[in-house]
Amino acid sequence: MTITPNRVRAFSHREHEYHQEGAHRPHRSEHTVQFYETDEFLVRSLGRFIREGLETGESCIVVATGAHHQRVETYLLAQGVDLHPASKQGAYLALDAEETLSAFMVAGSPDPARFTSIIGDIIERAAARGHPVRVFGEMVALLWMDGNQAAAIELERLWNDLRDNPYPFALFCAYAMGGFVGNKYSAAFAEICRQHSSVIPDENYTTLGSEEERQRAVTLLQQKASSLEKEVAERKAVEDQLRVALAAQRQLEERKNAFISMASHELKTPITSLKGFTQVLRQRLQTQADPQTLLFLDRMDVQLKKLTNLISDLLDISKMQTGMLAFRETIFDLDELVRETVENVQAAITTHHIRLRGETQAQIAGDRDRLGQVLINLLTNAIKYSPRAETVIVRLRSYDGQAEVSVQDFGIGIDREQCERIFEQFYQVADPVHTYPGLGIGLYIAHTIIERHGGRLWVESEKGAGSTFYCTLPLLKNGSVASSSCEQRESHNATRREKMKRENRADE
Numbered sequence: 021m022t023i024t025p026n027r028v029r030a031f032s033h034r035e036h037e038y039h040q041e042g043a044h045r046p047h048r049s050e051h052t053v054q055f056y057e058t059d060e061f062l063v064r065s066l067g068r069f070i071r072e073g074l075e076t077g078e079s080c081i082v083v084a085t086g087a088h089h090q091r092v093e094t095y096l097l098a099q100g101v102d103l104h105p106a107s108k109q110g111a112y113l114a115l116d117a118e119e120t121l122s123a124f125m126v127a128g129s130p131d132p133a134r135f136t137s138i139i140g141d142i143i144e145r146a147a148a149r150g151h152p153v154r155v156f157g158e159m160v161a162l163l164w165m166d167g168n169q170a171a172a173i174e175l176e177r178l179w180n181d182l183r184d185n186p187y188p189f190a191l192f193c194a195y196a197m198g199g200f201v202g203n204k205y206s207a208a209f210a211e212i213c214r215q216h217s218s219v220i221p222d223e224n225y226t227t228l229g230s231e232e233e234r235q236r237a238v239t240l241l242q243q244k245a246s247s248l249e250k251e252v253a254e255r256k257a258v259e260d261q262l263r264v265a266l267a268a269q270r271q272l273e274e275r276k277n278a279f280i281s282m283a284s285h286e287l288k289t290p291i292t293s294l295k296g297f298t299q300v301l302r303q304r305l306q307t308q309a310d311p312q313t314l315l316f317l318d319r320m321d322v323q324l325k326k327l328t329n330l331i332s333d334l335l336d337i338s339k340m341q342t343g344m345l346a347f348r349e350t351i352f353d354l355d356e357l358v359r360e361t362v363e364n365v366q367a368a369i370t371t372h373h374i375r376l377r378g379e380t381q382a383q384i385a386g387d388r389d390r391l392g393q394v395l396i397n398l399l400t401n402a403i404k405y406s407p408r409a410e411t412v413i414v415r416l417r418s419y420d421g422q423a424e425v426s427v428q429d430f431g432i433g434i435d436r437e438q439c440e441r442i443f444e445q446f447y448q449v450a451d452p453v454h455t456y457p458g459l460g461i462g463l464y465i466a467h468t469i470i471e472r473h474g475g476r477l478w479v480e481s482e483k484g485a486g487s488t489f490y491c492t493l494p495l496l497k498n499g500s501v502a503s504s505s506c507e508q509r510e511s512h513n514a515t516r517r518e519k520m521k522r523e524n525r526a527d528e
């Protein structure tokens with residue numbers, strides 16, 4: 021907001037009057053707005069407004085929050101003004117702002133007919149004393165602070181219309197300046213000012229004593245306003261540049277994803293034919309019983325399966341990034357899945373012994389294959405990163421509505437600072453001595469899969485002492501198990517049939 025010096029100068033005379041005890045005489049049809057920074061200032065201002073009214077025999081109506089009523093009463097009492105006698109004589113009427121507001125608000129807007137009837141009636145009764153009426157109203161400020169700016173402006177209009185009734189009254193509104201901070205309020209702020217015949221700036225300006233001080237304050241405000249305008253323009257320019265840069269980065273990201281997806285698809289075809297040829301070769305060589313050649317073929321198979329896994333991981337990652345990774349949800353027995361997976365991985369390795377402990381007795385709703393993929397990843401990592409150990413322990417348990425599977429190894433471990441980062445895409449812990457094969461995407465995929473199932477995946481580890489990866493999944497509620505439909509069961513069976521066809525990923 022830019023405050024023009026003209027406008028400020030126009031306020032200054034009135035405000036100067038306001039601060040001279042007893043000098044303020046609101047005109048009968050005046051609609052004044054006071055902005056304030058602190059409640060203390062509002063209470064003093066309102067107290068003065070009431071005291072002046074009572075001293076000149078006017079009828080005062082104060083529609084304020086409970087807290088403000090209390091504070092202004094205390095303030096006036098300290099000034100020697102007791103509101104109770106005035107209240108008894110009908111010269112002072114205190115109304116609760118929220119209660120009064122709710123009496124005429126309909127569907128978030130002040131209802132004109134209700135407002136005129138309720139507030140008009142109150143003013144008419146006050147005017148019946150035969151003295152001028154002055155009103156302090158805080159309902160507009162409540163609406164404003166509530167974020168209902170349109171209703172606040174509408175209510176200001178209704179007050180203005182009401183002031184044209186046969187009992188004109190002076191109306192005093194107050195808004196906390198804090199409710200107008202930000203460029204987005206500029207237009208509404210100007211509209212609020214427009215709805216008032218007199219605008220009083222907050223205490224930063226109005227507490228200044230002399231004209232000279234006020235002129236200085238205006239000059240400072242002008243300087244601040246133009247600096248702020250410049251700053252806002254500069255920030256906007258930077259924001260625009262940032263937006264362009266972000267769009268370019270997004271485009272690059274999209275191209276990278278498209279490339280990964282295309283490259284993985286392209287790689288799949290030659291690998292499928294290589295697999296076919298190795299199978300044909302195996303059949304032909306089987307009869308010749310050449311053990312050495314068959315061993316080479318086995319090794320080729322292992323390498324081909326490794327390649328297949330890498331490609332399918334790459335495909336998964338590109339699907340995740342484009343939100344295309346589909347899940348086939350079924351209800352299944354978690355213990356059975358873990359047992360099966362452990363057996364399959366164990367069958368493919370001779371270096372480690374995988375021990376399975378405990379059980380969850382849990383039924384899980386989710387994509388069985390994808391969850392199996394997570395466990396395979398944790399197990400193959402446990403084996404890969406514990407080359408000198410011989411044991412991996414898988415533990416199962418259920419607690420607090422969730423099933424937990426943990427995989428513990430006694431390998432190289434992970435630094436505490438890196439325990440979070442290993443779940444990031446392409447992140448690998450640098451090892452100065454050994455190099456371990458991999459792309460740093462397995463855990464990212466696993467984490468995403470578990471999160472998509474409403475679970476958690478994390479690691480507790482100590483460098484050199486091994487790691488334990490924990491994975492929790494929400495247990496299926498009893499009702500859901502009972503209502504498990506045929507469709508779901510059929511889908512489960514279909515998934516299992518498909519799974520049997522799929523290649524076992526743990527072929528190392």
Ligand code: ADP
Pocket residue numbers: 397401402405429431432433434442447448449450457458459460461462463464487
């Ligand atoms: P990678 O293909 O490199 O194994 P992952 O995403 O599975 O990719 O793992 C990311 C990184 O986390 C690994 O490169 C490794 O540094 C670390 N890591 C994963 N599992 C273990 C583990 N059991 N022990 C030690 N470090 C591990």
